Amino acid sequence: MIHxxxxxxxxxxxxxxxxxxxxxxxxxVVGLLGPNGAGKTTIxxxxxxxxxxxxxxxxxxxxxxxxxxxxxxxIVGVVTESAGLxxxxxxxxxxxxxxxxxxxxxxxRIEWLLELLGLDKYSDKPxxxxxxxxxxxxAIAKAVLHDxxxxxxxxxxxxxxxxGIQDVIGYLRTLNKEQGTTIxxxxxxLYQLEEVCSSYVFLEKGRIIExxxxxxxxxxxxxxxxxxxxxxxxxxxxxxxxYSYTVVGENKLQFRLPSKGHIPELLRSILxxxxxxxxxxxxxxxxxxxxxxxxxxxxx
Amino acid sequence: xxxxxxxxxxxxDMKLIWKSSKVWIGLIILPLIMGVIIPAAAILVxxxxxxxxxxxxxxxxxxxxxxPFEGVGGPLTIHQKLxxxxxxxxxxxxxxxxxxxxxxxxxxxxxxxxxxxxxxxxLMLAPLSIRDLxxxxxxxxxxxSYAAALGSFLLCGIVVNLLAxxxxxxxxxxxxxxxxxxxxxxxxxxxxxxxFSVLVSARSKSFQEAQQVAGVIVLPxxxxxxxxxxxxxxxxxxxxxxxxxxxxGVNLGLLAWIAKMNQRDQLFESQIQ
Numbered sequence: 047m048i049h050x051x052x053x054x055x056x057x058x059x060x061x062x063x064x065x066x067x068x069x070x071x072x073x074x075v076v077g078l079l080g081p082n083g084a085g086k087t088t089i090x091x092x093x094x095x096x097x098x099x100x101x102x103x104x105x106x107x108x109x110x111x112x113x114x115x116x117x118x119x120x121i122v123g124v125v126t127e128s129a130g131l132x133x134x135x136x137x138x139x140x141x142x143x144x145x146x147x148x149x150x151x152x153x154x155r156i157e158w159l160l161e162l163l164g165l166d167k168y169s170d171k172p173x174x175x176x177x178x179x180x181x182x183x184x185a186i187a188k189a190v191l192h193d194x195x196x197x198x199x200x201x202x203x204x205x206x207x208x209x210g211i212q213d214v215i216g217y218l219r220t221l222n223k224e225q226g227t228t229i230x231x232x233x234x235x236l237y238q239l240e241e242v243c244s245s246y247v248f249l250e251k252g253r254i255i256e257x258x259x260x261x262x263x264x265x266x267x268x269x270x271x272x273x274x275x276x277x278x279x280x281x282x283x284x285x286x287x288x289y290s291y292t293v294v295g296e297n298k299l300q301f302r303l304p305s306k307g308h309i310p311e312l313l314r315s316i317l318x319x320x321x322x323x324x325x326x327x328x329x330x331x332x333x334x335x336x337x338x339x340x341x342x343x344x345x346x
Numbered sequence: 347x348x349x350x351x352x353x354x355x356x357x358x359d360m361k362l363i364w365k366s367s368k369v370w371i372g373l374i375i376l377p378l379i380m381g382v383i384i385p386a387a388a389i390l391v392x393x394x395x396x397x398x399x400x401x402x403x404x405x406x407x408x409x410x411x412x413x414p415f416e417g418v419g420g421p422l423t424i425h426q427k428l429x430x431x432x433x434x435x436x437x438x439x440x441x442x443x444x445x446x447x448x449x450x451x452x453x454x455x456x457x458x459x460x461x462x463x464x465x466x467x468x469l470m471l472a473p474l475s476i477r478d479l480x481x482x483x484x485x486x487x488x489x490x491s492y493a494a495a496l497g498s499f500l501l502c503g504i505v506v507n508l509l510a511x512x513x514x515x516x517x518x519x520x521x522x523x524x525x526x527x528x529x530x531x532x533x534x535x536x537x538x539x540x541x542f543s544v545l546v547s548a549r550s551k552s553f554q555e556a557q558q559v560a561g562v563i564v565l566p567x568x569x570x571x572x573x574x575x576x577x578x579x580x581x582x583x584x585x586x587x588x589x590x591x592x593x594x595g596v597n598l599g600l601l602a603w604i605a606k607m608n609q610r611d612q613l614f615e616s617q618i619q
Binding site: 112 | 470472
């Protein structure tokens, strides 16, 4: 669905992207990770054909964004970092206007989206008085108005409260599962991405430093397992089953194990002497991997 | 050209005019001042002023006396000549300020407003051609400005005829000058104001900045007004025909310039950070 190969882009003499290559298959949800200024928004704009690459190849659904931009824009929905809505117009008026541009003036769908995203009670109020979260939800409604095959989301959950984040992530997951929508999502809030993304692209200073699924990244970057065990165990030598531990909280011990395969043996040993309420691997979640990928990239 | 897209942009922009007081006030106030209050005041003064009071304006009286007013039948009194001069020579440049100022304000608000509210990015990301975007905005600036001028023309006609009738015993408005002004010069100048404002807006970061720069578009009207009052350039049908033709030429040049902005990627990079 998305093919990006050796793409470079400069703006006013400043290099924004360098040799960027990645692919996204149809139905995939790809997380684009990187700090501010890494080039995430530039990639979304390039894929949409609103800016042109200096070199390299870009294809979206087999189309070149530079020459077939409007055909791509017809099948793509975008949520930009700034919601891009008319503050003087009401939520409903905004959706009706964009529905005309996307040739999808289905009023019942507009009403359904307003209700789905919890905006039906405020749909006649001017967007200027909406909270940041409400604007973001309206921007998502605008992006999916025409039932796009591809969604580009730039920080879609910025400004949302925890309930709003859960709702949006849940909606995106449903959209992907039920309609096979391909999604490219940029977000700083990494734990949200873990719930919805099937693979990740790590971007730093305009170049891709890593890509892969969570399990692939886990295999590449997790050399030892850091395990937190909630238990009543205490030993005089700070060891259990031959593994040393440090106390990191009340009833919480931290072990460093060579691999996940050692976890059952350790837990069996602890359970034979005390209770265990929970055990959690601390360094194989997306956030830990993100910082490890960046740390190793900085070192190399 | 996608007519549905053009109309969507135009109707959205026209709706937004009524939500921006800095724009719609001009659409109401200017026609009232230029089309009703000033013509009424000028005719009332022209009717009642005595020639002794005009001592300071002997040059003007001499000028008025020399103008061959046609089509009103019989020799005119100096009061009739004065009012004819006001209606046919002094009011038209003032009247031109109505559509030109409004068109400038609407066009600047429309383009810079999209940048300020960051909605231009949403439009560029939509399957909307740049040509349709410009066409919609041009239409949204032209229709209300010209409508305000037409409305004002009607009001002005009523006021002028009502107030001038006791002196002339027949209708004095509109003369052929006014017809040509309304159908040829004003549409051309309104278009010039819009196209000029589009170019200025593309290079401005804020509404105020664009408004100040685009404001120079009214300078030719001020020049015309001075030309009329001093007799340097009296508007005849031929001169109005030439002015309209020159403006249309300028419009073609401005359109060609704006057409260079038709590249989406260049427009996006120059307008959106």
